[in-house]
Amino acid sequence: MAETRSRWSEEARTHLRSASRELREAMKAMLPEGFWQHLRAARRETLLALRTAIDAWLEEGEKTPTGSHPS
Numbered sequence: 125m126a127e128t129r130s131r132w133s134e135e136a137r138t139h140l141r142s143a144s145r146e147l148r149e150a151m152k153a154m155l156p157e158g159f160w161q162h163l164r165a166a167r168r169e170t171l172l173a174l175r176t177a178i179d180a181w182l183e184e185g186e187k188t189p190t191g192s193h194p195s
Contacts, residue, residue, distance in 0.1 A: 132140070152160075 130137070
C-alpha cells in the first residue's frame with residue numbers, strides 16, 4: 125500500500141502548533157483565574173449530564189425484550 129501523505133506540510137503543522145500554543149498563552153493572560161475555574165466546573169457538569177443521559181438510554185435498552193427491536 126502506498127504511503128499516505130499529509131495534506132499539511134511539516135512547516136505548516138509546526139506553524140499551527142506554535143500559533144495554537146501562543147493563543148492559549150494569550151487567553152490565559154487575558155482572562156482571570158475565576159473564568160478558568162468556572163469553565164472547568166461547567167465542563168464537569170456537562171460530562172455528568174451526558175453520563176446521566178447515557179445511563180438512562182442504557183436502562184431503556186435493557187427494558188426492551190430480547191429479539192424485539194423498536195421501529
